[in-house]
Amino acid sequence: MPAATIKSRPIYPGLSLDGKARRHLIAAEGEGALAVLDVFADQPDAVARATLLYTPGGSAAQEHGAKLSALDFDGLHLMPTQPTLLTRLGVILQTATMGTRIYVAGVEGFIGKVIASAQTHGVDPQSVRAEHRGSLARRVQCVHCKGMTENVTATPFVCSHCGLNLFVRDHFSRRLGAFQGVCVDAEAPGELPAREELYL
């Protein structure tokens, strides 16, 4: 689990069933499937009122999708990628009704994107129940060009958009669902600290 020492980084308390919800809307990625199974496997009543969107990400070989399919969710959308999942989620949120509880489980960048999508549909971000599962890889926004680089496991790294050498600052934006990347060799171009794999 991510350390709670970064004051701007959210703490994800984990998934728990909201027994009062009229609908459950669940978005999961990769190992997040295991969090969904933990909560919903023995809850047939909840599953009958639930819509699940799942994309396997790097966990395709684990066949979590098959286990989720076996639970007989009222709505089930197995999506090939995060962007296609988020597009589908946006459409569902457009017609979601009062009493819908939103859940998200997976890597941190995915959690951030799902919560941001919910927020644009008027959902209080703090009402979304979230659980971090899988890689500690970070989603990082380059403060210079504003480009997002996904799955950053080491610092420093090269911005996938503008090519600057960035270090990952321990500063997190919920709105962007991303950490901040800042040029590491601005004062002495080419002088780079040793690369550390900190976020595996």
Added chain:
Amino acid sequence: MTIQFKQETFRDDFTFSNSPEAIRRFPFPFDRDEYMYAVNIEQHMPGPAKSAFEFPIDIDEHYVAEMQDRALVLKEDPLRCQSLPHMITAEWDLLELLMESMAKNYPEHFTLTKDGDRWRWVNRPLGIDQSFTFGDVSTLPYPPMEYVTRQCQGDFCLLDQRLDNLWMDSGIVTTQADWSLDFDIGMNFMEWHAPVPLAHDLGVFERALKFLLNLQQGRPVRRLNWTMTINPRLDTSPENYHKWGKDRTTVTPENVGDKVHLRVELQALWRLPRSNAIVFSIRAYMIKMEELVTVPKWGRRLHRVLRGLKPELVEYKGLSRYHGMTVDWLSRHDDGAPTSPGFFPD
């Protein structure tokens, strides 16, 4: 007295400097010979005549040049000015606060006349004469916060208050000491202060937040903060750090007096009447070491403050590459004599 506005630059050829009068009124931030974080908040009461605290909003000789620099920053990077949709009432509150204060205290430069909601704003230094309807955004060339802050020195953030916290949901930030509005917008008080070292453990932010949540209308408060900047560059943003960061490597023992600037932020906070939001203004003042030591007390004191600064703060404030050279240079202006208490020159 009419202010003589200077023609000067904060980039490229860096012609910015302070007149002797501007040096005397510089808001020197150290009231003793050492520095550590504190909740150094005080009432934003009128200070001595001609000081930077004389009026709630301070306009000085750098006004016109600073507004030109802000326009350049916004042209290159519009993300420096952002506002979430629910902040529009607070934007109008801010426009009222700034226009009323500037017109009242600098009547020779600014005039505000009102006929109900039909207002007329005259800004003589910038050559602006604008009639508009208060509350109707279509009657101004920019949204209200951007309109008025393109005409007022200092960065401004508008903080929404809810859930016992303050949320940075709006702002114009073009003269910042290395923080990004675009990244921090939407964050709460604890979140946007996350990168600051030491202070969290001292409980500074909990106490400051508790204090600010109870801020009352008509009782603004202020505090001073400081850092150092190489060359009189206002736009020391993280967005442009890859362009200005190398300035820090250009300091030599010979040019410390000219290159190294003390950068002081006069931060003030006001409760707004309609929105219940809080204005957080961050006004930057810069002074090069050569100018600063013309006040002997300040030369002695800054030498002692920098010499004793904790390593974490040297690092956080970005002083590492030139801290030693600056302390050495200032030591020549410190004869060891005692300094008097308080900020002001002897």
